[in-house]
Amino acid sequence: MRLVTAADQLSLFEPEGPEALALLRKHLADAERYAKQVVQFEALCMPGAARLAQAEADAAMARANVVAIFLDLEREAGL
Numbered sequence: 001m002r003l004v005t006a007a008d009q010l011s012l013f014e015p016e017g018p019e020a021l022a023l024l025r026k027h028l029a030d031a032e033r034y035a036k037q038v039v040q041f042e043a044l045c046m047p048g049a050a051r052l053a054q055a056e057a058d059a060a061m062a063r064a065n066v067v068a069i070f071l072d073l074e075r076e077a078g079l
Contacts, residue, residue: 015067015070017071017074020067020070020071020074021071023067024064024067024068024071027060027061027063027064027067028060028061028064030056030057030060031057031060031061031064034053034054034056034057034060035053035054035057037049037050037053037056037057038050038053038054038057041053
């Protein structure tokens with residue numbers, strides 16, 4: 001019996017084009033929502049909450065960048 005490696009598992013979770021596009025939109029919407037929360041928390045003088053919301057916004061944008069790169073590579077490969 002052969003063990004399944006992380007590289008083998010990656011193909012199981014790779015989204016198709018339309019799924020990846022929906023995922024990109026979700027991550028961008030999440031980043032925007034968190035960015036709005038940052039403004040609200042800063043206006044309410046809640047710096048800790050603002051920092052947490054900023055961290056979430058940054059993480060969502062990083063995830064969006066990964067999916068955007070994936071879509072670009074797919075497009076360049078003609079998939």
